[in-house]
Amino acid sequence: METLDGTEWDLLIVGTGLPQSLLALALSRSGKKILHIDQNDYYGGPEAAFSLQEVEEWGKGLADDPSSAPFSSISITKPEQVDPDEGPSLSFSRAYSLALCPQLIYARSTLLQHLVSSKVYRQLEFLAVGSFWVYSLGADETAGSPEALTPVGGRLLRVPNGREDVFQDQVLDFKAKRALMKFLRFIADYEEQPEVWEDHRNKPFPSFLTEQFKIPASLHAPLLALTLSPAVPAQTTTDHALPRIARHLRSIGFFGAGFGSVIPKWGGMSEITQVACRASAVGGGVYVLGKGLSTTLDGSINLDHQEGETPIYKVRLKDGELITTGQIVGDPSHPRLEDPAYCRSITVVSSTLDPLFPPIAEDAPSPACAVVIFPSGTLKLDTADGEAKVPPVYISVHNSDAGECPAGQSVLYASIALKGTAGFQYLKKSVEALLLSLDVTPSPTTLLSVQYEQQSRPSMQLLASETDEPTNNSSSSSMDLAFDDSVLDQVKGLWQEIMGEDAGKFLVFEDREANMTEDDE
């Protein structure tokens, strides 16, 4: 292909992660000359999905060049098979599409509305997220003596979605049901009752529950689970918790009875990045993979000259090409010290893990995803002390309906807001505990385990803009278990800056002419 050297662009977008891809989609009808590059040779950046082979290459690539990627400490384990012909084994490489960003999308999220209004929804398929489970140790009435050091085993308790779930729950006693219902009634329109929670805004959510609703500590776990907060309970503020619980409960029933969120098929958010980039390409955007910014010491971006009021930048790319562009969008290259790091893992197991996926409701779609939360303190490492300070572990379980693994297998995506060996150990422990707690025969075996650390990063912005300060200070949120609409707000903000006066409506497009060769599948 011809060289990029000497080419001129209106906009350069660096990286094909979700925010950048959504921006490209938003600009796909603008007529701007857009060059969209990614230093990786795959789409999706931190939101990519990999086949087995691609996972290995990714691991090797990062080991060779650990530089600016948000990922580190990657290890891939394939347990030895006793007899390769007997028993379950990994299928061929392309049978897998392991997501680096297995987020769920709440029904009321504006992302879904925008995917519809921009017409790209036809290329996407979504599956229902079913039950949420909380791992509970509890005092096991049937077994063990109180003085046992290690509990007999935890069990999974389903988080109620609303009144009818609370009604049918067999574990909660009446007082607990009443307290929970009182809270559920409050959360339905909590914004109209600031007197109840204003004073507790910045205080820990558990104390708010105890003080205002007399909800005992033993019942905090399911409500905290719904906040999807990565922090320990004591550091999850009421301000943070309430809108998230409301988001969960208000989404239930929006698409159909019994569920409130969906996951994209075929590999988490990566599908959305690909569909968005494809739309941008159809609109004239030029895509080059395996091409990043130059990392030479003299800096890759330099102001070249002004054309009237518009600055023009000269940008040097990885292989020495020099391009000019009016604007540049990308991730700032250096993570800040205060951005948290997470340990994450992807585990493929040889079972459909059916108990995690009870049917949602009559006529509701079959669930493809189940979320399991291990509250702070439920997992114990022999070496650890002060377990209450350990953050919760979240596991998003996808069955083969999600298209990420072959039939008969499931993928467990686990994460914890902790880095280093301890983080990895908790993840391992959580997966083990989860599999042990399920009554499945034959018992599931682990076929593949991928572990890595991921650093949260400041979000995408205009690079080399007029002001020296970054346009926004928030972090990227591919670490969240659920897609956060603030990502779309950031994209919209940048889109408005780039488009200026004639912006039009954000992500609202008409269908292109019928002779476009877009497949629906």
Next chain:
Amino acid sequence: MASHGVARVSGPNASVRSEELRQKELKQIAAYKDLVDLVNTKETQYTVEVLGLTTKLLNENPEYYTIWNHRRRILLTLLPTGLVQDSPPPKPDPAALDIVNGDLQLTFALLRKFPKCYWIWNHRNWILEKGQSIFDSASALTLWLGELQLVGKMLHSDSRNFHAWSYRRFVVARLELIRTRTPTQQSLTESEFEYTTKMIKSNLSNFSAWHNRSQLIPRLLEERVADSAARRKVLNDELALICTAINTDPFDQSIWFYHQYLMSTLSPQCAPQKMIVRDLSNLDRQKYYAHEMEYIREILDDETECKWIYEALLCCASCYLEVDGGTEAFTTLDMREWLRELKRLDPLRKGRWEDLGRRLDI
């Protein structure tokens, strides 16, 4: 809250109307009026042509019940006469079949747009009853099973439509009637009971489901040939069910209605055919009332703003006093306090509560 915000499909919005729209509407009104006049002048003509006119009119306004009456008179003329009720005809008359099916289609189409219009349900009712005598028992069974499916679908889209529930009872009764002629068919009572359980589990606030349940229980017990122990079990199970429901959501009125029904079956004044347990002693009754009052009072620990609780306590108290005038489970002072709370929480019904106070003599 879902379901009952569903607005009726009516004419164009009365908000902002351009002159053009207004003229269009005036024309529509004029055309409608002409149609009405036409139908009414032909009131005594029972012909297929007038039938067609009523179809047109009813499609525009199914609420005009006089026209449904008129239509029925026409149909009576057009349908074959002299059919003996209980014996199936030698062969189904295709013309009659056409007419019946035609009206079934009409009402079906209209029900989808107006699921809560009394007259449409009524007419469907009527046409099926008339059609009964036209069909032989095999096709009648298929027809009624089809109706059961239809009403199931209507309840699926709006589980609280009492028209549909009432129609369901009618259909089930018809099916049971057919069953008595063909004893191999199973009774529907158990499955109908299960159906109410299912509906309640998916939405506790379903007045009609609870009501249907109360209607089914006496039949259920009869069909099971339930002895005293079995009857007590059913009563205890229902009381436990409603106890869980009350504890989950004391603010829901439909649950309290069912609770009142259960309480009424305990009372010595309950009609024998409505009793669940037939051999209750006064001691039994006291135990039941005491238990109910105890757990309901417990809810007051956490919830002081729910008027239903106070109302239920007063109701249980008065029942209790009937069987045990000297009970110490609660005092007159307690009752006065509950009445006070009731007046505080529901001041618009002050007169009613004062009346209650006088009746209870507190």
